[in-house]
Amino acid sequence: MFPEINRIYALEPKEKPQDEGKLGFGQVFTDHMFEMDYVSGKGWINPTIKPYGPLLMDPSCMILHYGQGVFEGMKAYRRPDGGISLFRPQLNFERLNLSNHRLGIPQIDETFMLHALVELLKVEQDWVPHTEGASLYIRPFIIATDVHLGVHVSKTYKYMVILSPSGAYYSQGMAPVNIYIEDEYIRAVRGGTGEAKCPGNYAASLLAQLEAEGKGYVQVLWLDGIEKKYIEEVGSMNVFFVIDDELVTPALNGSVLHGITRRSVIEMAQHWGIKVSERRIAVAELIEAGKAGRISEAFGSGTAAVISPIGEILYEDQSLVFNNGETGPLAQRLYDKLTGLQFGKSEDELGWTYQVT
Ligand SMILES: *Cc1c(COP(=O)(O)O)cnc(C)c1O
Numbered sequence: 001m002f003p004e005i006n007r008i009y010a011l012e013p014k015e016k017p018q019d020e021g022k023l024g025f026g027q028v029f030t031d032h033m034f035e036m037d038y039v040s041g042k043g044w045i046n047p048t049i050k051p052y053g054p055l056l057m058d059p060s061c062m063i064l065h066y067g068q069g070v071f072e073g074m075k076a077y078r079r080p081d082g083g084i085s086l087f088r089p090q091l092n093f094e095r096l097n098l099s100n101h102r103l104g105i106p107q108i109d110e111t112f113m114l115h116a117l118v119e120l121l122k123v124e125q126d127w128v129p130h131t132e133g134a135s136l137y138i139r140p141f142i143i144a145t146d147v148h149l150g151v152h153v154s155k156t157y158k159y160m161v162i163l164s165p166s167g168a169y170y171s172q173g174m175a176p177v178n179i180y181i182e183d184e185y186i187r188a189v190r191g192g193t194g195e196a197k198c199p200g201n202y203a204a205s206l207l208a209q210l211e212a213e214g215k216g217y218v219q220v221l222w223l224d225g226i227e228k229k230y231i232e233e234v235g236s237m238n239v240f241f242v243i244d245d246e247l248v249t250p251a252l253n254g255s256v257l258h259g260i261t262r263r264s265v266i267e268m269a270q271h272w273g274i275k276v277s278e279r280r281i282a283v284a285e286l287i288e289a290g291k292a293g294r295i296s297e298a299f300g301s302g303t304a305a306v307i308s309p310i311g312e313i314l315y316e317d318q319s320l321v322f323n324n325g326e327t328g329p330l331a332q333r334l335y336d337k338l339t340g341l342q343f344g345k346s347e348d349e350l351g352w353t354y355q356v357t
Pocket residue numbers: 073197233235236237238257258259260261262301302303304
């Protein structure tokens with residue numbers, strides 16, 4: 001049913017990391033990667049599992065000059081029975097195609113991408129960490145490879161998947177972070193590429209991140225790009241507030257990324273009978289509600305941290321502290337449930353996990 005995947009095995013497998021507790025994030029790569037090419041008129045061809053290694057690229061390659069590319073981020077988890085699971089992987093491939101659409105990149109068969117990932121993971125299964133909280137980070141990405149400096153839609157692309165064993169996000173336990181509400185720079189604007197996962201969005205966010213760090217804040221909270229009045233996201237996470245016993249998050253308005261953790265938080269909270277609303281949240285409303293003591297907790301959501309509690313936010317000269325700067329009960333409950341599902345320790349009543357082995 002699927003095209004045959006070519007296989008070229010590494011002759012000398014690398015040493016596995018000695019201490020999985022010291023892996024950090026995205027620094028170590030496995031023995032193999034997946035690669036597939038797109039050629040206009042032929043479609044996606046040559047699916048291949050091959051040794052991990054550098055790419056030979058022409059300096060005029062389009063991705064290097066005009067940034068036509070997209071990526072995804074997901075993880076493989078070791079279960080207590082020794083098997084390997086993914087968490088809602090179909091949603092990552094669905095989103096990759098959403099990003100592809102926005103960047104003018106041809107669609108890829110989502111079931112084939114999942115099949116190819118499973119085949120790669122079977123080859124690399126010994127690289128999935130066994131240490132609690134550590135996982136194998138999965139980075140699918142696409143780059144435009146036309147050799148041509150004219151600005152145009154590329155006729156050739158490369159789809160690749162690389163794998164990186166990574167340590168637990170919270171090696172010292174879950175700790176709330178402080179956030180700077182950015183009122184000068186913007187990350188994305190409706191009609192732009194904000195809801196696509198593409199390299200340029202990150203490039204656009206780096207200066208603000210650098211300046212926030214200089215002021216002593218860990219991350220930036222982005223406002224909308226038009227009026228700079230409404231909350232959008234935190235760094236590379238979606239954001240939630242508990243206001244008057246209701247879980248509130250910015251609606252997907254075209255510039256907010258469709259986080260899979262965001263969707264899982266919403267669906268799990270609803271499953272638990274918690275009222276959730278996706279709507280526009282003005283920063284003025286947030287400050288007012290916070291000052292009136294109506295916000296009991298705040299947190300970010302994303303694949304890397306799962307849940308990242310927010311202890312304090314600063315907007316201009318006004319600071320708000322949530323839950324005395326400590327992790328709130330809903331943040332903790334969601335974190336425990338989602339990581340429990342991912343690592344195969346919690347009952348999967350919603351059918352979110354996908355077993356690779
Ligand atoms: C990837 C990403 C998120 C989080 O998405 P998840 O699917 O939950 O990992 C949020 N915001 C931005 C800008 C992102 O790139």
